Amino acid sequence: MSQLNDGPNPLALADSHLPSRPNADSRPPTSILPRSDTKINITSHQISAIDITESFTAASSALNTGQLVKDEYFTLFEAVGALEIMDSKMDSGHLAPGETLEDEYNVLRNLLPEEVIGIMDQILCHEVAWHIGHPLSQTLFTCLYVERLLWPEPKTLEEAQFSRDLNSRSDNPLLNRVLRSYCIATIKACHFVHCMVTGESYYEEEDFTSQLYHRELLPKVSIAEIQTLLDEALSYNDTASISPESKKAIEKRLQFRRSILDALEQDTFPLNAGRTPSLSCIPLLQDIKASSQLGKPVNEAFSTKIQRTLASSVPPRPMVTIKLSDALAHFETLCNDATDVGQILATKTSEELSTAIWVFMSRIPQPSVYIRALVQSFLLDRETQRVLGKTTTKQFLFSSIAAIVLPKSPILEAANDMVESATSPRFQMARLLAEFDGKAGQQYINIFRNACLNRCRTRRTLCHLVLDWDTLQADAEDIDGTLQTYTKEKPALYASHQPTYSYPLSSWVYHHKLNHLRQIIQMGFELSIYAPDEISGMYWFLSYICATHISHIDRISFFLERDMLAQEALSQNSDAPEKPDVKDQADYQKTLKSLFRIYTHLKATDAFSKALHALHTLLLRHKTIEVPQRPYSSDKLRYELRMKPFLSLNVPEPVTFESFREESSCTALSDEEVLEEARMRIGDAKKFWEEVLKAGWSAELAENPELNRSSKEGKTGKTEMQKGSTTIEGEWSEGVKNVIRACIATSISIVTLKKRLDETGGLKGMKVMVPVPGEKGCWHEWWIVPRVLTV
Amino acid sequence: MDNDSAVKYLESLVNRTFRAHTSDGRMFLGEFKCTDNESNIILAKTYEYRMPTAKAKQDAIERQLAGEGSGKADMTSRFLGLVVVPGQHITKLEVEERKPWELPLRPN
Known part of the structure; x- marks a missing residue:
C-alpha cells in the first residue's frame, strides 16, 4: 500500500464532478468541458482516485504466465460470462476507427x-x-x-x-x-x-x-x-x-x-x-x-x-x-x-373450464404469450385471489370435488364452517377440509395455469406436478381416514373380500394424477419426444394408464351408487328425520353422468392406444420401422429415461423394465393375432370416439340444449363473422373428428397390412411412412398413425 | 518486483473500485476482481462512461458563447455488469479512495 500513498497525487482538483453512479432515476452525469482536449480528471469531495497505472502494470507483469490474482469468491466460471471490452463482437460500445457513436439521422427533419x-x-x-x-x-x-x-x-x-x-x-x-x-x-x-x-x-x-x-x-x-x-x-x-x-x-x-x-x-x-x-x-x-x-x-x-x-x-x-x-x-x-x-370466462364448471383451456391452448399456432398471460390473470386474480373473478380457490376446489366424488355429502357443506363447538363432528370436518384446501387448493389452480405455458413447459411442469400430486394423494388418504370417524361411513365390499371405504378426497386426487400421467404421455407424441421405435411401447404404456384410470373411475362410481341407494332408501323411510328431496338424487345422477363421460373418453383413448400399440409392434417386428444403432444406449436405460416421471410414484405402481418389455412386445402372439387385435381395437376406438363426439364438449350444455343456443347467440354472431376466429366448442368437435379420422387412417393401414400378410406371409415390399405432428398426413398430434403403402 | 510482493500488492487491490480508461476514450468503473500477467482485468458491476461526442461538445460551447447555457454537455453512461478489460487497451488505471470525513471547523 505504501506505493499508493507515496506516489504523487495526480489529481488536480478540477472543477468537474465525479459522475454520480447512475440509477434508473438519475439523469446522465455531466462533466465540465475541458479547456483543451487533454485528459480530464474527475473527482469529488469524498472520493478521490489515485493513478496506479505504473505500479499495477509492474506488479502484474511480475506474475507468472497463467498465474491469477483474484477475489477468492470469484470463480472462473463467472469470468466466462464477462464481456470483453474492445472486442467488436462482444463490446457493443466499441467503435470502429472513424465510427461515431451517434447516428447521423436527423429525427427533427420534415417528413413526407x-x-x-x-x-x-x-x-x-x-x-x-x-x-x-x-x-x-x-x-x-x-x-x-x-x-x-x-x-x-x-x-x-x-x-x-x-x-x-x-x-x-x-x-x-x-x-x-x-x-x-x-x-x-x-x-x-x-x-x-x-x-x-x-x-x-x-x-x-x-x-x-x-x-x-x-x-x-x-x-x-x-x-x-x-x-x-x-x-x-x-x-x-x-x-x-x-x-x-x-x-x-x-x-x-x-x-x-x-x-x-x-x-x-x-x-x-x-x-x-x-x-x-x-x-x-x-x-x-x-x-x-x-x-x-x-x-x-x-x-x-x-x-x-x-x-x-x-x-x-x-x-x-x-x-x-x-x-x-x-x-x-x-x-x-x-x-x-x-x-x-x-368463452373461457363463460364456463360454468371446472370440467368445462379445463376442456376450454386445453382446447384453446392447443390451438396452432399456440396463442401468444400475452394471451396466455391474460388467461392466467383471469384464472387467479392476484389482488382478489378469485378464480375467474367469481369464486375463491376453496370454493373452486370444493365444487370440483363435489362434481366428481361427493355430490351430496355432509363433508362439503359450507355451513360446517359456521360451527364453533370443537366437539362437533361438523367442526372437525370443516377443519380437515380446510387442511386439505391448504394442501390442494393452490395445486389445483396450478393445473389450469400450467396449461397456459408454452407446450414444452406444460409437459415438463406436468412431470414435476405429478410428483406433488403423489404426495398430495398420501396426505389426502390420511385426511380421508380421519374423516371416516366423523362421517361414520360404513365400509363396503369392492373388488375384494376386504371391506373398504370410499376415500373421496384421495380418489379425487388420484383421478387428477392419472389425468396428468395421460397428458404427459400424449404430449410426448405431440412434441415428438419419442423415437419412431419407441412409439409402440409408449402406446402400450398409455393404455396401461387408461386401464388404471378406468378401474379408478369404476371404484368412484361404485361408492357413489351405494350412497345414492342409501339416500333413496332413507327418503322412502317416512320416519327419517331429514327427508332428502328429489334434487339430491338429481345431483347424484349428474355426477354419475360426468363420470360416465370421463369413462367413455378413457375407453376411447384406451382402445385407440391398444390398436396403435399392436400396429406399431407388428411393423417393428418386421423391421419396417427402423431401429437405429445406439452404441451407447440400451433399451433398459432408455426405458428408465422415458419413465422418469413415473418411476418414483407410489401409485400407480411403476412397471418394471422386464414386464414392460414382455407386455409391450407381444412375444406370445403371432403376426395374425397381433393384427387381429389391432383390427378389433380400432373398431372399438372409432365407436367410442363417436360417442365422445356425440356427448359434446360440456356436460352442462349436452344436458341443456337451451343453454347451448343462448351461449352461441351471446357471442352475437360477430365473433363468427371474423375469419380465423372459431368457438371453442367448434374446435373441440373438430379435434375429436380428427381423432376419428386418425382411427379411419389406422383401419386402412391395418387392412393393407392384413392383405399383404395373407397373400405373402410377410411384409416384404411394404413402405411405411410415419407422419409426425405438423406433417401432412398426421390427423391429430396425439395419434401417430403409420401409413402403409405397397411399393 | 518479485512475484510475492506483486501478489501481495495486487491482492490488496481486490474488490476496490477501479477506473480503467481505455484507448478509445471510454472509462469503466467497477469492482476489481481478477488480473493476470498481461494486466487484463475483470471488473464487476461495471458502468461505462463516455465523454460527450464532438458534436455535443460543440453544441454546448456554442450555447455557452451565445450566453444560453453553462457550457455543460452530458457525459453518457450505462451499466454493463461483468467485463474484461484487456491490458493492451488500458491507458490509465485508477483506484478510488474514500477520503476521511473532514469535520467542518467549528467557530469557537
Missing part, C-alpha cells in the same frame, strides 16, 4: 406523409417482433424516434418529445403530432403487454424477453392523455393538406393505436362483461394492410447503434425484421384470441 406511414409500419413490425420473443434492443428500441422520446427518461408526457430543447423543436405537425402520438401510443401498448406477461408465469427468452435496459415504457402516463394526443393527431390529419389516400392511411393507423390501447387497457380490468374491444381492431388491420403500399420505409431511422447506450451485458446483436403481413397477421390472431378468452 408517405414516410410517416412507412415509419409507422416499421414500428408495428418491430412491436410484433418483440411480442414474439425478440429483445427490445433488437426491435422497437432500434427506432431513433422511440429512443428520443424515452431517453433521457421523461417525467411527464409533455417531456416525451423528439427534442427536449424548446428552440430546436420542429413545428412540423406530421412529426410532432402524428408520428409522436403514434410512437407514444405504441410505447404505452408495449407497457401493457410487458406488465401482463411479467405479472404471470412465462419463460424468459423462450416466450418473451422482458429486459427494458433501464428504460421505462411511460408507465405513469395515463391512457386518457394518450387518447387525447391521438385525437389531436386525428383532427390535424383531417385538415392537413395531404393526398386523400395518405390521409386515410394515417387515419386508420392512428385509429388502430386507439383501439388496441383500449383493448389492452380493458384486459387489465378482468372480467369486464363484454370482451369485444379487441374485435374493433381487426378491420383496421385490414385497412393498414391495404394501404401499406403507400408507405415509404425510412431505414435510416432505425439503428442498432442505440444498443451502445442501453444498459445491457449482451454483445451487439442484429436488428430483427419481420414482414408487415406477418406482423398484421399476428395482431389479428392476438385480437381474435383475446376475444375468445371470453
